[in-house]
Amino acid sequence: MSQTTDYVLGHSDFEIERLQIQAAALANITRRLIRECNIQSGMRVLDIGCGAGDVSLLLAEAVGPSGLVVAIDREARAVETVRSRAEAAGHRNIDDIPVTRSFDAALGRNVLPHQLDPVAMIRKAASAVRPGGVVAFQEFAAYPPNRFQAFPSVAPLSMIESLRP
Helix, strand or coil, rough: CCCCCCCCCCCCCHHHHHHHHHHHHHHHHHHHHHCCCCCCCCEEEECEEEEEEEHHHHHHHHHHCCCCEEEEEECCCHHHHHHHHHHHHHHEEECCCCCCCEEEEEEECCCCCCCCCHHHHHHHCCCCCCCEEEEEECEEEEEECCEECCCCCCCCHHHHHCCCC
């Protein structure tokens, strides 16, 4: 699922740290998404645009040792980061090699705005998922002027809205 363009924010040490800070703020809403997608023990799940691996780690907890999370990203550094973090956390169920069987689910967080063709990305994700499986993306929507929205709602965004004059 790679594109020919580079991720505009790169994968420097600073960017990996920024992604982890962002992930901490979004962890509970991502857990909610995983629950609402009915991700369970033993499932095979594709993490699209894994970045620093925070969604992969949450998915690994959800699918347990009998499940599999395949973390993919167009940047090799991101996949290396996921592999290292998964090992440090004791997860042995995260890989970066797509399996030949269909996935039970495919999830992505904050990846569609970085795609040249987001619709093609969604179609490609859906083609990797078994019939009746789940394809879900957690994304923010920005509306001019400076209005942000997420579904389901994210508390920090609500706080930002309430602070506006």
